[in-house]
Amino acid sequence: MIKMSQAVVSAALVSAGLFGGTALADAEPATAAVEVDRPQITVTGEGVMSVTPDVMRLDTGVEVRRPTAGEAFTAARAAAAALTRALLAAGVAAKDLRTDELSLGPEYKEYPTISGYRAAQGVEAVVRNIDSADEVVDAAVAAGEAVRLDGVSFEVSDNRVPLRAAREIAFRDARARAVQYAKLAGRQLGIPLEISEQSFTPPTPVYGAAGIADKASISPGRRDVSVSVRVVYELE
Incomplete structure (x- = not known):
């Protein structure tokens, strides 16, 4: 993608006589500095922590x-x-x-x-x-x-600890994917430019009364606390 600043665009158009002006024959030719976006890569990382409900x-x-x-x-x-x-x-x-x-x-x-x-x-x-x-x-x-x-x-009464751990896993996962893609593209991975998170904890199944009729039959099982993180990296 090529970006050109408004000032540069205006200078180029004036030099071409597009704003009604007359370009002088002996005037220095106008120059336009073109700014090219740095290449980027966007990846998504996943992190899951399994915890016991309390x-x-x-x-x-x-x-x-x-x-x-x-x-x-x-x-x-x-x-x-x-x-x-x-x-x-x-x-x-x-x-x-x-x-x-x-x-x-x-x-x-x-x-x-x-x-x-x-x-x-x-x-x-x-x-x-x-x-x-x-x-x-x-x-x-x-x-x-x-x-x-x-x-x-x-x-789970307090999700904060497993969420923090899941975030770390998700970010490491995102970086590992980005490093792999950068290598495949023949580039070096730069700094992260954007990070956004979406965390989601699936609902625990609800068991009917028939499933809790026997003695010592109630078990909370395990519950996954998951985090999805989207990271935009610069490529060098």
């Missing part, structure tokens, strides 16, 4: 059906209170309990005939001690027949 989110709650709306709502609230007490007793902190659903509505035998009412209250529990995960689930199930388990998910 936090579990338990998606649970209660669901009841009663003949009347009032009975259903009262029963659901009582069952939710019992579930909350059980989770607290199992070691879940009060600040880590959150109501994530509260619903009440009719059920129909054949519309518009109402057969009863369904009430539900969802509770999300954050378990920060993974070693107690099985005990927390058992405590929830033992809280009553109205309890439902909708699944669990796992996450």
